[in-house]
Amino acid sequence: MEKLLLLGDEAIAQAALDAGLSGVYAYPGTPSTEITEYIQASHKATGGQIHSHWSSNEKTAMEAALGMSFAGKRSMVCMKHVGVNVCADAFINAAITGVIGGLIVVAADDPSMHSSQNEQDSRFYGNFAMIPILEPSNQQEAYDMVYKAFDLSEAFGIPVMLRITTRLAHSRAGVACRPEKAQNTLHYSTNPKQFVLLPVNARINYNRLLASQEIFVKDSEGSSFNTFIKGKDTSKGIVASGIAYNYLMENFPDGCPYPIVKIGQYPLPVTLLNKLARECDELIVIEEGYPLIEDSLRGLLGLGLTVHGRQDGFFPRAGELNPDIVGKAFGLSVIEQTIVPDIVKMRPPSLCTGCSHRDMFEALNVAYSEKGEASKIFGDIGCYTLGYLPPYRAMHTCVDMGASITMAKGAADAGLKYPIAVIGDSTFTHSGMTSLLDAINEQSPITVIISDNETTGMTGGQDSAGTGKLESICLGLGVSPAHLHVLVPLKKNHEEMVSIIREEMEYRGVSVIIPRRECIQTLARKKKKQQ
Amino acid sequence: MKTDIILSGVGGQGILSIAAVIGEAAVHQQLYMKQAEVHGMSQRGGDVQSNLRISDKPIYSDLISRGKADLVISLEPMEGLRYAGWLNEKGWLVTNSIPVVNIPDYPSDKELKTALDKISNKVVLDVDDMAKELGSTRVSNIVMLGAASPFIGIDYTAIENGIRRIFGRKGEEIVNLNLKALAAGKAVADNMKSR
Numbered sequence: 097m098e099k100l101l102l103l104g105d106e107a108i109a110q111a112a113l114d115a116g117l118s119g120v121y122a123y124p125g126t127p128s129t130e131i132t133e134y135i136q137a138s139h140k141a142t143g144g145q146i147h148s149h150w151s152s153n154e155k156t157a158m159e160a161a162l163g164m165s166f167a168g169k170r171s172m173v174c175m176k177h178v179g180v181n182v183c184a185d186a187f188i189n190a191a192i193t194g195v196i197g198g199l200i201v202v203a204a205d206d207p208s209m210h211s212s213q214n215e216q217d218s219r220f221y222g223n224f225a226m227i228p229i230l231e232p233s234n235q236q237e238a239y240d241m242v243y244k245a246f247d248l249s250e251a252f253g254i255p256v257m258l259r260i261t262t263r264l265a266h267s268r269a270g271v272a273c274r275p276e277k278a279q280n281t282l283h284y285s286t287n288p289k290q291f292v293l294l295p296v297n298a299r300i301n302y303n304r305l306l307a308s309q310e311i312f313v314k315d316s317e318g319s320s321f322n323t324f325i326k327g328k329d330t331s332k333g334i335v336a337s338g339i340a341y342n343y344l345m346e347n348f349p350d351g352c353p354y355p356i357v358k359i360g361q362y363p364l365p366v367t368l369l370n371k372l373a374r375e376c377d378e379l380i381v382i383e384e385g386y387p388l389i390e391d392s393l394r395g396l397l398g399l400g401l402t403v404h405g406r407q408d409g410f411f412p413r414a415g416e417l418n419p420d421i422v423g424k425a426f427g428l429s430v431i432e433q434t435i436v437p438d439i440v441k442m443r444p445p446s447l448c449t450g451c452s453h454r455d456m457f458e459a460l461n462v463a464y465s466e467k468g469e470a471s472k473i474f475g476d477i478g479c480y481t482l483g484y485l486p487p488y489r490a491m492h493t494c495v496d497m498g499a500s501i502t503m504a505k506g507a508a509d510a511g512l513k514y515p516i517a518v519i520g521d522s523t524f525t526h527s528g529m530t531s532l533l534d535a536i537n538e539q540s541p542i543t544v545i546i547s548d549n550e551t552t553g554m555t556g557g558q559d560s561a562g563t564g565k566l567e568s569i570c571l572g573l574g575v576s577p578a579h580l581h582v583l584v585p586l587k588k589n590h591e592e593m594v595s596i597i598r599e600e601m602e603y604r605g606v607s608v609i610i611p612r613r614e615c616i617q618t619l620a621r622k623k624k625k626q627q
Numbered sequence: 628m629k630t631d632i633i634l635s636g637v638g639g640q641g642i643l644s645i646a647a648v649i650g651e652a653a654v655h656q657q658l659y660m661k662q663a664e665v666h667g668m669s670q671r672g673g674d675v676q677s678n679l680r681i682s683d684k685p686i687y688s689d690l691i692s693r694g695k696a697d698l699v700i701s702l703e704p705m706e707g708l709r710y711a712g713w714l715n716e717k718g719w720l721v722t723n724s725i726p727v728v729n730i731p732d733y734p735s736d737k738e739l740k741t742a743l744d745k746i747s748n749k750v751v752l753d754v755d756d757m758a759k760e761l762g763s764t765r766v767s768n769i770v771m772l773g774a775a776s777p778f779i780g781i782d783y784t785a786i787e788n789g790i791r792r793i794f795g796r797k798g799e800e801i802v803n804l805n806l807k808a809l810a811a812g813k814a815v816a817d818n819m820k821s822r
Contacts, residue, residue: 099654101650101651101654101660103664210665263663263689263690264689266663266664266665267661267662267663267664267689268646268650268660268661268662268663268664269659269660269661269662269686270654270659270660339689341687342687342688342689343687343688343690345687345688346687346688346692418688418690418692419688419690419691419692420692420693423692430692430693431692431693431694432693433693434693434694434710434712434713435712436708436709436712437708437742437745439705439708439734439738439739439742440705440708440709440734440742441705441730441732441733441734442730443637443672443673443674443705443706443729443730444673444730445638445671445672445673446671446672446673446729447671447672448671448672479671482671554671
């Protein structure tokens with residue numbers, strides 16, 4: 097059978113399609129976006145057999161996926177690692193309700209923060225929810241794991257997490273596919289208490305989840321994704337999880353001399369690890385992300401077992417691994433730094449030429465700089481976060497989705513006279529609407545700029561949930577019509593924009609200014625399509 | 628065989644379409660391939676790179692080790708210099724000569740030339756100009772691929788077939804234009820390589 101050349105993300109999508117998926121739910125987020133995009137482009141989705149429309153945020157996505165599972169069908173919800181924070185309420189409780197149709201939660205971590213605010217490790221969330229986690233080492237395994245995870249999820253009646261990292265998500269390799277399965281038919285739980293988490297029911301469900309833990313470990317120990325690989329030299333025993341296994345093997349092209357336990361399924365396979373610990377003098381744990389396995393093996397007191405990893409400096413505590421870091425730790429000869437001529441300069445990302453955010457910042461900077469220290473700009477997550485960089489330098493905060501408005505409100509509460517929030521249209525509907533409501537309810541003197549390019553730009557131009565609805569949303573929440581302005585961010589309107597921002601900054605209540613012009617990337621793509 | 632390639636350029640130049648043709652050719656030759664791409668934030672006019680590995684044996688790491696690359700293909704000269712240090716002793720740098728100046732401290736032409744002169748195994752060519760002569764700036768990527776083709780370790784005809792498969796649905800005219808671009812690039816490289 098011919099292999100398909102797929103990104104890790106695409107392999108996950110293809111596996112879900114082949115395994116009888118009925119719906120994917122997601123909000124775009126690097127490095128997870130391409131999973132949903134691949135499904136959207138499939139014949140099954142364009143033919144209306146599979147749900148694949150973008151969700152407003154990760155929480156709505158998680159809940160909808162659980163709803164589909166409630167109705168007996170297979171669903172998948174995909175997000176970047178920080179998206180798990182957004183959906184955590186639904187996610188943790190989905191482990192308490194359990195599932196009917198198979199449910200996979202894909203969390204795409206971003207070690208080294210290529211496109212993120214932190215490098216949190218989603219495996220902790222999986223452990224926290226007490227559900228099985230699968231962690232592929234390559235694209236084929238990603239495919240195989242998703243294909244299997246639906247069965248696993250249905251057999252145990254529990255959501256299964258698939259944890260990947262940027263490097264796997266955005267790397268392409270040949271993938272062999274398996275036979276297509278039919279979708280589940282509509283069917284429901286026979287237990288009327290299952291999805292009603294009143295304390296009286298939740299306690300029963302929780303005890304069942306606790307009792308399942310032993311079963312999950314047993315399955316993990318027999319799983320083909322957890323393997324014991326023999327080695328002659330027992331001075332070291334290696335535990336390598338997910339993609340970290342590749343960096344180990346890259347350094348030992350003729351085979352690793354040390355015994356290895358390769359981890360691809362959690363909870364950790366205790367028997368395999370015990371065997372390794374007994375056979376070997378010391379253990380080395382190679383894992384992408386936080387030292388989860390390392391800490392589990394060492395324990396708080398570290399009694400009786402020598403364990404090396406990210407925690408004791410054997411590997412760096414922060415950042416993505418690579419073959420050179422792993423090779424160096426094993427004392428192999430590697431080049432630690434490549435020589436780059438002095439004339440080669442940093443080339444940071446920047447807003448596109450002609451981008452509407454540029455015209456917004458040009459105007460904002462004039463009005464804002466007149467106020468000196470009495471004004472601060474609270475930013476958000478999106479292309480416009482690049483407004484922090486020269487030439488604009490127009491951003492004092494960037495924390496999480498929607499934080500611009502609520503942080504501006506908090507600073508206003510503290511006494512800052514002219515707080516300005518800058519947020520994109522998609523970020524606003526993701527998590528800014530409730531923030532705005534808080535500010536309106538307290539008449540906070542903040543100026544909110546919703547820089548509307550009618551798309552989710554940073555992740556490549558996906559549909560934005562609020563397109564065409566922003567004014568009605570703001571008015572509905574209670575913004576005064578006199579203080580709601582829609583502008584066209586173009587050079588010729590610069591003066592008008594400056595004066596409106598200036599005026600609204602003086603207003604002692606919530607003003608919303610919506611500079612609206614389509615993202616030039618999506619516009620160019622549309623024009624190309626029309627040709 | 629095993630060829631480790633770093634593709635580099637500036638976001639929006641389209642290094643990934645070069646990778647797509649090589650990948651298509653490699654897979655049809657029954658070779659193993661891994662190609663790590665950069666998506667997201669850095670695509671907005673920042674520097675972008677992709678690690679492309681081809682081998683007749685299974686490949687583990689998605690990333691190439693420092694000093695182990697066989698080939699750097701760059702659509703921009705300063706970006707080529709950024710990754711030239713990843714090359715092994717026998718490795719080649721194949722780069723476009725035309726700068727993308729979108730930062731205030733971009734090096735001068737003279738500085739660029741001096742730095743490039745220090746690299747012995749290199750092919751430097753103006754793919755933008757060559758593509759224009761062929762009739763479309765859109766094929767500058769493929770001119771670059773042609774210039775890199777003698778160093779990839781895959782038969783030239785396999786790369787031609789890769790182009791036929793990838794551009795096939797756009798019609799014969801587009802296929803032929805890209806094949807011409809490929810040949811034009813290859814001619815420059817063959818010339819420089821034999822020197």
